[in-house]
Amino acid sequence: MPERINTNIQGFPLKNLWMFFSFICISVVTFIFLEPLDAVGAPEITFRTNLIRFYAMEPDEIFSNNNEAQSVSEGSFEPEVSWNGDIVDEGLVIGDLQTVYNSLTFSRWTKNTESNRPWLWRYRQKKNEHPSQPSFSLTYAIEDDSGVSGRLTHASDSASWLEVTVIDQEILDNSNNNRWRFFGYARLEFDISNARRSGDYTGTILTTLTYL
Amino acid sequence: MTLKKLLGSLVLGAILVSPFGKTLHAASTSGNTRIKVTLPQIIILHYISEISLDFTTDLTTSIDEGSGSWTTAWDGTNAVSTDELATGNLNARQTFELEGNTSISTSVPNVWAVRGLAQNGEAAVSITESNTTLTHTHTNGSDTITLSDFTISSDGETTGTSMEVALNGIARTNATLGGVNFTMDLGDADSAGDYKNADGSGFEYTISAVTI
Numbered sequence: 362m363p364e365r366i367n368t369n370i371q372g373f374p375l376k377n378l379w380m381f382f383s384f385i386c387i388s389v390v391t392f393i394f395l396e397p398l399d400a401v402g403a404p405e406i407t408f409r410t411n412l413i414r415f416y417a418m419e420p421d422e423i424f425s426n427n428n429e430a431q432s433v434s435e436g437s438f439e440p441e442v443s444w445n446g447d448i449v450d451e452g453l454v455i456g457d458l459q460t461v462y463n464s465l466t467f468s469r470w471t472k473n474t475e476s477n478r479p480w481l482w483r484y485r486q487k488k489n490e491h492p493s494q495p496s497f498s499l500t501y502a503i504e505d506d507s508g509v510s511g512r513l514t515h516a517s518d519s520a521s522w523l524e525v526t527v528i529d530q531e532i533l534d535n536s537n538n539n540r541w542r543f544f545g546y547a548r549l550e551f552d553i554s555n556a557r558r559s560g561d562y563t564g565t566i567l568t569t570l571t572y573l
Numbered sequence: 574m575t576l577k578k579l580l581g582s583l584v585l586g587a588i589l590v591s592p593f594g595k596t597l598h599a600a601s602t603s604g605n606t607r608i609k610v611t612l613p614q615i616i617i618l619h620y621i622s623e624i625s626l627d628f629t630t631d632l633t634t635s636i637d638e639g640s641g642s643w644t645t646a647w648d649g650t651n652a653v654s655t656d657e658l659a660t661g662n663l664n665a666r667q668t669f670e671l672e673g674n675t676s677i678s679t680s681v682p683n684v685w686a687v688r689g690l691a692q693n694g695e696a697a698v699s700i701t702e703s704n705t706t707l708t709h710t711h712t713n714g715s716d717t718i719t720l721s722d723f724t725i726s727s728d729g730e731t732t733g734t735s736m737e738v739a740l741n742g743i744a745r746t747n748a749t750l751g752g753v754n755f756t757m758d759l760g761d762a763d764s765a766g767d768y769k770n771a772d773g774s775g776f777e778y779t780i781s782a783v784t785i
Contacts, residue, residue, distance in 0.1 A: 408604020446679035
């Protein structure tokens with residue numbers, strides 16, 4: 362019968378080595394078992410993937426009335442005329458034209474009071490898996506169909522575009538006893554200074570939600 | 574390894590592993606949403622509401638019609654000469670001469686401007702006239718000036734009573750300017766003064782602009 366010999370490896374007792382390996386194995390097993398539990402507790406986040414069509418701009422959002430056609434009297438003009446019909450003076454000068462509009466911007470929320478969709482994103486999580494109030498942050502980015510950031514372009518003329526800025530956001534807490542439930546909205550401001558055409562302007566809003 | 578040590582390792586492993594697992598929960602997720610907004614057709618027409626053409630150069634030219642000889646009788650009857658002035662032999666004036674043509678064509682520059690949004694970015698501009706006969710009433714009767722051949726022009730181009738021009742968006746600095754052209758017939762204008770309509774107004778034309 363062989364004699365049992367305790368051998369030290371680099372001065373480390375075999376007994377301690379056994380405990381070290383045990384600790385590693387248990388830690389790995391613990392990690393493996395804990396991770397699925399955490400995965401189960403991850404929130405369910407849904408972004409609106411189908412088209413959000415905002416309600417069309419109305420003339421009274423930039424003018425004092427809701428007429429699409431505005432006429433502006435620029436006063437009188439008394440040019441001197443020579444006997445051969447020549448008139449040197451000019452009636453209107455671009456820089457002196459009346460402004461007419463009150464604003465070049467209008468805004469819309471991504472909610473069904475101002476678009477065809479009720480929300481932009483939704484966050485859901487079971488309370489028994491995440492008892493404390495969830496914490497998360499949001500960023501929004503907009504680009505047109507050519508990838509130019511901060512604008513939407515006309516469907517048939519890329520030289521006609523709207524500058525778009527996210528000027529506000531809102532989170533609705535609709536949680537109940539069992540679930541954390543939040544709905545998210547963004548408010549977009551459209552600047553029509555560079556628009557040349559009426560009709561549809563399209564692009565994409567990228568929403569990034571970071572949660573803890 | 575005793576059960577006590579095993580449990581101790583398990584607890585220690587859980588304690589050490591759990592915080593690292595939790596920190597991995599700071600996660601981001603993103604979603605793209607197509608968005609669309611519609612702009613209405615908008616057109617803004619600027620116009621001069623009153624034009625007073627002022628022929629400021631007085632026609633006070635004196636013309637030397639040369640020398641002549643008259644046969645004079647001693648009985649006091651009228652002198653006779655073939656050199657007397659008649660409407661058919663008056664010399665032309667050097668500085669101004671209608672030369673039998675009593676019409677003066679004139680172009681009044683920059684008396685209307687348009688801007689706005691249209692499906693193809695353009696507008697159709699047209700002109701119609703009314704009250705084209707102006708009268709000067711004086712103690713010996715009345716004289717008239719008749720206006721006709723109204724056309725519009727823009728950017729050096731005249732196409733008739735209507736034309737298509739670019740709207741260039743809503744910013745006034747990009748507005749498209751245009752002028753009005755017409756002909757004045759002074760054949761029946763035998764007196765100096767203001768030529769107006771009976772109600773005191775002048776001739777009238779109407780500029781119309783429609784998005785296309």
